[in-house]
Amino acid sequence: MKPGTKLKSAVCDTEVMVIRGSDASVECGGAPMVDEKPAEPGALDDAFAEGTAMGKRYVDEAGSVELLCVKAGKGSLAIDGVILKTKDAKSLPSSD
Amino acid sequence: MNIFLLLQMAADAGPDRVGLVCDGRRWTYGELAAAARGAADVITGAGCTHVALLDESSAAAPIALFGAALAGVPYVPLNYRLADEDLGALLARVAPACVIGDVARAERLNADGGHKLFTREAFLEAAEAAAEGASGEEREGEGIAAQIFTSGTTAAPKAALLRHSNLLGYILGTVDFMSADEDDAQLVCVPPYHIAGISALMSSIYSMRRIVMLPAFEPDEWLRLAADEKVSNAFVVPTMLARIIERMEAGVEADLSSLQSIAYGGGRMPPELIERALALFPETNFTNAYGLTETSSTIALLGPEDHRTAFASSDPAVRARLGSVGRPLPTIELEIRDEDGKVLPAGERGEIYVRGEQVSGEYRERSALDAEGWFPTRDAGWLDADGYLFLAGRADDVIVRGGENISPGEIEDVLDSHPAIAESVAVGVPSVEWGEAVGIAVVIRPGHERPSDDELKALIKDRLRSSRVPERIAVVDELPYNEMGKLLRRQVRAMFQDS
Incomplete structure (x- = not known):
């Protein structure tokens, strides 16, 4: 996954942009993410249904993958079945 | 990666929310994104290598920035204050460009550049006309979002390149998406050709803080806009803050009760000015920002907490x-x-090096990054024991007296502590004996007697050492600054060369 690549959920409205990528395959709502949305969304896995939030960044434990959620949805982002955590933005005063 | 994403996300989350107020018109995020998509098609159709803005700030600035981004063409805001000869040379370096703004001047200075010329109005009209049915196609190009010419003190200006990845790294790392309240408004008054003018657009849009644009800084107009638009945040350079405070103290009235935060940067803030500002705006949060073009x-x-504590x-x-x-x-x-x-280690002066996603350090001609990705800023400075960074001038400003390096900052700090001295600058002056020696120019505080040369020399000798003692002392009415509040040391040096 090249930085800048956009991925879409196959089961919900979630869309992400890859900030930092690896060879890992990203899942959303229990199903692998895709380049083009299927005509009919698949079924959302209840174990991966915490939802995504627009503007949040998601990372894996090793920090090798970072995704920016550009469209929110009902599924959870995961790699190999492990749910990704949100990366908290540093709380900084506005400087521009 | 493409910075257009920032505007697209704002438009997706709040299409009808007002994102920009300029010249009496209010633009929603939806309208801005649509115009930028239209601009991208106009730019692609023009077949140019750059998009050059030769104009004061207006809605055309963000629309050209994000339109150029989508079209995969570098956005190049040009300094319209430059002399004809210098501006003509820069126009030739970006030819053929879509030039937006002062088309008559562009035509006169670089007629054979093959530029496509748009007045501000013509560009906005073309962008909005092309908005409906715009392709919205994201082109990668060279991956360069902005090209900013440095001011070029000794040689031709360098073309600093900021990649989409640099600018996105900066914004995503420092700004929370949609974190502003719907009433928040950011007064943008820095020129569009300055990096702060570009970062202000991006961070305001990503936090969804309404941009209130002042086309060119003027203190009374700044005060009027801040009050009328109930501005909550502003960025100023120190000279702007000084002029705003002067007007307020002269009796210009403005209700600034909405103003929560003032950020400043771009030049050295005189300590007495920030202390006056802190006293005048006790409820306002002050933030001092240090950065360079090459670091996005x-x-x-x-x-703010650091300010209050200090x-x-x-x-x-x-x-x-x-x-x-x-x-x-x-x-x-x-x-x-x-x-x-x-x-x-802490406490020792040297050159400031930085590394990170937002750090470009890349010029059109070459990259200044070392093998490990560190950028030598050419700014001198030191860290205190708690990690606070103090600037000590440009590395190029170091005075070399008989092989000994002298930082102008240490001499200026001592001079500024004298009650009769409002401002001071130390520069290298030619010396037969030492190659270079210390020359100082000082501004006397109104109502004070001018200290004798001997008194100033004794002050330096006592607080520092004899090699720092100035050989030449000049008293001036004011020090030369550029419009961004940067002290023009080369002009001070020239003053000592001539006399």
Whole structure:
């Protein structure tokens, strides 16, 4: 996954942009993410249904993958079945 | 990666929310994104290599910035204050470009550049006309979002390149998406050709803080807009803040009760000016931001709590932090190194090096990054024991007297502590004996007697050492600054060359 690549959920409205990528395959709502949305969304896995939030960044434990959620949805982002955590933005005063 | 994403996300989340107020028109995020998509098609259709803005700030600036981004063409805001000869040379370097703004001047200065010329109005009209049915196609191009010409003090200006990845790294690392309240408004008054003018657009749009644009800075107009638009945030350079305070003290009235935060940067803030400002705006949060064009804006900042703590402290070391630029952003690495590249401990002066996603350090001609990705800023500075960064001038400003390196900052700090001296500058002056020696120019505080040369020399000798004692002393009415508040040391040096 090249930085800048956009991925879409196959089961919900979630869309992400890859900030930092690896060879890992990203899942959303229990199903692998895709380049083009299927005509009919698949079924959302209840174990991966915490939802995504627009503007949040998601990372894996090793920090090798970072995704920016550009469209929110009902599924959870995961790699190999492990749910990704949100990366908290540093709380900084506005400087521009 | 493409910075257009920032505007697209704002438009997706709040299409009808007002994102920009300029010249009496209110643009929603939806309208801005649509116009930028239209602009991208106009730019692609024109077949140009750059998009050059030769104009004051207006809605055309963000629309050209994001339109150029989508079209995969670098956005190049040009300094319209440059002399004809210098501006003509820059136009030739970006030819053929879509030039937006002062088309008559572009035509006169670079007629054979093959430029496509748009007045501001023509560009906005074309962009909005093309908005409906715009392709919205994202082109990668060279991956360069902006090209900004440095001011070029000794040689031709360098073309600093900021990639989409640099600018996105900066914004995503420092700004929370949609974190602004719907009433928040940011007064943008820095020129569009300055990096702060670009970063202000991006961070305001991503936080969804309404941009209130002042086409060119003027203190009374700044006060009027701040009150009328209930502005909550503003960025100023120190000279702008001085002029705003002067007008307020002269009786210009403005209701600034909405103003929560003032950020400043772009030049050295005189300690007495920030102390006056803190007293005049006790409820306002002040943030000092330090950054360079080559670092996509801010790399260190002194936040509101730091200001209040320093202002209230009787501990000289804590109080001194008002004169620092705060601590490095957590998203970058920063080191102070000596001339041999060795990392220096706290308290020692050297050159500031930075590394991080937002750090470009790349010019059209070459990259200034070292093999490990560190950018030598050419700014001199030091860190205190708690990690606060103090600037000590440009590395190029160092005075070399008989092989000994002297930082102008240490001499200026001592001079500024004299009650009769409002401002001072130390530069290298030609010396037969030493090659270079210290020359100082000072501005006397109104109502004070001019201190004798001997008194000033004794002050330096006592507080520093004899090699720092000035050989030449000039008293001037004011020091030369550019419009961004940068002290023009070369003009001071020239003053000593001539006399």
